[in-house]
Amino acid sequence: MAVTKKHSKKRDAILREMLATTRHPGAQWVHERLKARIPDLSLGTVYRNIGLFVQEGLLRPLGVINGEERFDAHVEPHPHRVCISCGRIEDVPCPNEALLKRLHGKNAGGPGGFQIDFRKTVFYGVCPHCSDQGT
Ligand SMILES: [Zn+2]
Numbered sequence: 001m002a003v004t005k006k007h008s009k010k011r012d013a014i015l016r017e018m019l020a021t022t023r024h025p026g027a028q029w030v031h032e033r034l035k036a037r038i039p040d041l042s043l044g045t046v047y048r049n050i051g052l053f054v055q056e057g058l059l060r061p062l063g064v065i066n067g068e069e070r071f072d073a074h075v076e077p078h079p080h081r082v083c084i085s086c087g088r089i090e091d092v093p094c095p096n097e098a099l100l101k102r103l104h105g106k107n108a109g110g111p112g113g114f115q116i117d118f119r120k121t122v123f124y125g126v127c128p129h130c131s132d133q134g135t
């Protein structure tokens with residue numbers, strides 16, 4: 001993997017913003033947060049940098065939630081819960097994390113030599129904020 005020496009201010013700001021939140025943001029949220037401070041920051045630049053961070057292993061893609069690709073700066077595997085109403089994504093504490101971790105890597109996924117590279121556990125439901133509305 002090529003290591004780039006060019007550390008732009010924009011790149012640093014985007015990464016810092018994503019590391020500072022637990023909300024598992026998408027590019028639009030980051031752009032929204034930064035554009036007051038960096039007026040010439042385009043949404044395309046945010047997308048491009050996020051793509052690079054994913055390649056470099058600094059962010060983990062979570063897939064499309066409510067029409068937007070979302071990302072996690074906490075790259076160790078862990079389960080998530082997703083609100084299907086507002087798109088909120090939260091970490092779920094996993095009591096068996098140590099056990100699940102042992103299933104990663106070469107020949108760890110049971111007989112047959114299957115190499116486990118990653119896993120994705122997502123619970124879907126409605127968050128307390130959304131279930132309060134309308135009741
Ligand atoms: Zn919700």
Ligand SMILES: [Zn+2]
Pocket residue numbers: 024072074078080090091
């Ligand atoms: Zn997470």
